[in-house]
Amino acid sequence: MKKKILILAGGYSKEREISFKTAKAVFNQIKKDYICKILDPKNRFIEIIRKFKPDVIFNALHGRYGEDGYIQLILENEKIKYTHSGVEASSTCINKIISKNIFIKNKILTPKHVVINNYNNNNLKKKFNIINKKLKFPVVIKPINEGSSVGVYICDKKSFFTNIKKLKTEKEILVEQYIPGREIQVAIMGSKKLGTIELVPKRRFYDYKAKYDKSAQTKHILPVNLNKESIQEVENIALKAHKITKCKGITRSDFRFYKNKFYLLEINTQPGMTELSLVPEIAKYKGISFYKLIKWMIQDASLNR
Numbered sequence: 457m458k459k460k461i462l463i464l465a466g467g468y469s470k471e472r473e474i475s476f477k478t479a480k481a482v483f484n485q486i487k488k489d490y491i492c493k494i495l496d497p498k499n500r501f502i503e504i505i506r507k508f509k510p511d512v513i514f515n516a517l518h519g520r521y522g523e524d525g526y527i528q529l530i531l532e533n534e535k536i537k538y539t540h541s542g543v544e545a546s547s548t549c550i551n552k553i554i555s556k557n558i559f560i561k562n563k564i565l566t567p568k569h570v571v572i573n574n575y576n577n578n579n580l581k582k583k584f585n586i587i588n589k590k591l592k593f594p595v596v597i598k599p600i601n602e603g604s605s606v607g608v609y610i611c612d613k614k615s616f617f618t619n620i621k622k623l624k625t626e627k628e629i630l631v632e633q634y635i636p637g638r639e640i641q642v643a644i645m646g647s648k649k650l651g652t653i654e655l656v657p658k659r660r661f662y663d664y665k666a667k668y669d670k671s672a673q674t675k676h677i678l679p680v681n682l683n684k685e686s687i688q689e690v691e692n693i694a695l696k697a698h699k700i701t702k703c704k705g706i707t708r709s710d711f712r713f714y715k716n717k718f719y720l721l722e723i724n725t726q727p728g729m730t731e732l733s734l735v736p737e738i739a740k741y742k743g744i745s746f747y748k749l750i751k752w753m754i755q756d757a758s759l760n761r
Contacts (some may be wrong), residue, residue, distance in 0.1 A: 461490040467496070519550075553630060565720065567634075641712050654677040704761045705753060721727065
């Protein structure tokens with residue numbers, strides 16, 4: 457009997473479109489080996505799950521609701537094995553403030569930051585002065601719980617107020633010290649270091665378009681032009697971050713490399729699996745096909761993650 461795999465995709469986040477691309481790519485890899493179905497978790501989806509009775513749920517959701525512990529809690533309650541990280545790790549890593557504080561506590565270098573949690577003009581003016589003093593401009597502003605660089609802006613003093621207005625519906629906004637330098641990403645597979653890739657975007661940084669639009673012509677560099685010691689250092693940091701945040705399965709950690717130091721920006725607990733995605737590219741370079749990578753993720757699925 458073939459096992460049943462239910463791929464969750466779509467959802468309610470701003471990354472809905474990318475989620476479907478991941479799901480289709482996964483579906484095409486495993487459809488011959490498993491009984492597969494893609495499900496958008498809306499409207500009585502628990503009833504559909506119970507009717508389908510999957511052996512494993514492949515979580516292809518990105519962003520809020522799918523990557524923040526919410527869907528993981530539902531799957532734990534339904535007692536169905538699922539991929540990627542569990543409730544605690546997912547809710548920790550999607551919250552950029554909580555995860556940064558864990559990095560700092562564990563002596564992992566990360567950009568300095570200020571939190572804006574009460575959006576109004578008077579508060580913004582006070583925060584602006586604190587930001588100018590503590591972080592200096594330019595700075596990076598972002599929502600605390602979105603992925604795929606959604607709502608991320610690099611701001612100088614002039615553009616700060618204009619850009620931050622775009623995030624005024626957010627309960628909390630993270631303002632980070634802008635770290636120039638090289639864009640380095642590290643993939644972790646279970647408890648092992650999978651590999652490292654460098655990105656050279658033609659845009660100002662590796663934003664949503666650079667990630668998912670071929671026309672952005674982001675350059676992917678493999679192998680990374682760093683010495684063995686530096687690669688070992690950044691991969692060790694990524695593995696440490698993966699472990700201290702209690703992640704499972706596949707993660708991808710985003711770094712900036714500047715003046716011989718690695719700054720950890722964030723951990724992605726559900727990195728994309730599209731044709732432009734980095735983890736499959738790293739895996740392929742390491743001799744692991746996309747098919748083998750997906751199959752490993754399914755075999756790694758469990759409860760109590």
